[in-house]
Amino acid sequence: MISSVWTQVPAPPVPPGAPAEGFKAPGVEDFNIPPIFEGVPVLEWFDKPAIQMIIAALIVYGFFALATKKPSIVPGRLQFLAEKFQGVVRDQIARDNIGPEFRRYVPYLVALFAFILVNNVFGIFPFIQFPTFSHPGMAYALAMVTWVIYNYVGIRKQGFGGYVKLQTWPPGVPWAVRIVLTPIEFISNFILRPVTLSLRLFGNMLAGHLLLLVFIFGGEYMLTVADSLVLNILSPFAFLFAIVMTFFEAFIQVVQAYIFTILTASYIGASLADEH
Numbered sequence: 214m215i216s217s218v219w220t221q222v223p224a225p226p227v228p229p230g231a232p233a234e235g236f237k238a239p240g241v242e243d244f245n246i247p248p249i250f251e252g253v254p255v256l257e258w259f260d261k262p263a264i265q266m267i268i269a270a271l272i273v274y275g276f277f278a279l280a281t282k283k284p285s286i287v288p289g290r291l292q293f294l295a296e297k298f299q300g301v302v303r304d305q306i307a308r309d310n311i312g313p314e315f316r317r318y319v320p321y322l323v324a325l326f327a328f329i330l331v332n333n334v335f336g337i338f339p340f341i342q343f344p345t346f347s348h349p350g351m352a353y354a355l356a357m358v359t360w361v362i363y364n365y366v367g368i369r370k371q372g373f374g375g376y377v378k379l380q381t382w383p384p385g386v387p388w389a390v391r392i393v394l395t396p397i398e399f400i401s402n403f404i405l406r407p408v409t410l411s412l413r414l415f416g417n418m419l420a421g422h423l424l425l426l427v428f429i430f431g432g433e434y435m436l437t438v439a440d441s442l443v444l445n446i447l448s449p450f451a452f453l454f455a456i457v458m459t460f461f462e463a464f465i466q467v468v469q470a471y472i473f474t475i476l477t478a479s480y481i482g483a484s485l486a487d488e489h
Contacts, residue, residue: 262343280292298323344419347422356410367379370485376484406480410476413473421458435447
């Protein structure tokens with residue numbers, strides 16, 4: 214059976230004459246979206262966030278494919294926008310954090326930045342209004358891709374033993390200190406990096422969207438459900454704050470995409486460095 218879960222549906226209105234219940238603030242349970250195909254084991258993974266990731270990948274591919282379809286010396290608007298986007302990632306993220314070998318990683322970082330940005334913007338996009346990475350599984354999966362890449366490039370350059378030693382055995386540190394630092398460095402570099410990378414993205418998307426829901430549903434409650442003239446009069450201010458917070462959330466969505474990408478570049482750079 215196909216579930217209708219594409220948009221968040223507010224609670225049904227209270228019948229006339231019925232007593233109004235207290236406002237129930239939105240919580241994390243509002244982010245538990247069931248699979249679209251319920252009762253089909255093979256397709257249980259196919260839910261709204263999965264569809265959004267597919268759509269985001271198609272949008273990113275389509276944009277760069279159209280922008281580079283007919284490149285010219287004097288770029289059109291689409292080519293100019295794509296070149297500017299690529300230039301920001303290349304010059305401000307890849308070059309500054311990876312070093313001399315930065316060029317080979319620019320395509321991945323450009324795609325990563327664009328992919329996260331589109332998925333984040335879904336949180337304020339009409340009729341979707343759900344940030345993909347507010348679903349923790351999606352953020353963990355993306356962080357694991359980064360984890361595989363920076364460990365792979367480090368092992369390929371340093372060798373397995375050399376890379377593990379570089380990541381867990383700080384040079385120039387006394388032996389007594391190394392005994393304490395080695396397990397800390399191992400946990401930090403091989404375990405905590407993908408966890409913190411994903412939690413940062415997930416936490417910000419969840420908190421931002423939850424805040425928007427509080428203002429929107431709160432304003433709706435104050436206007437249509439609350440049996441109070443004062444709350445009815447104040448309800449427009451809740452909607453006004455929701456609009457303000459939408460712009461602020463858009464800013465956070467861009468910042469989080471940038472932070473995830475720049476941390477990915479810094480991890481790659483640290484894996485390629487001979488000593489850090």
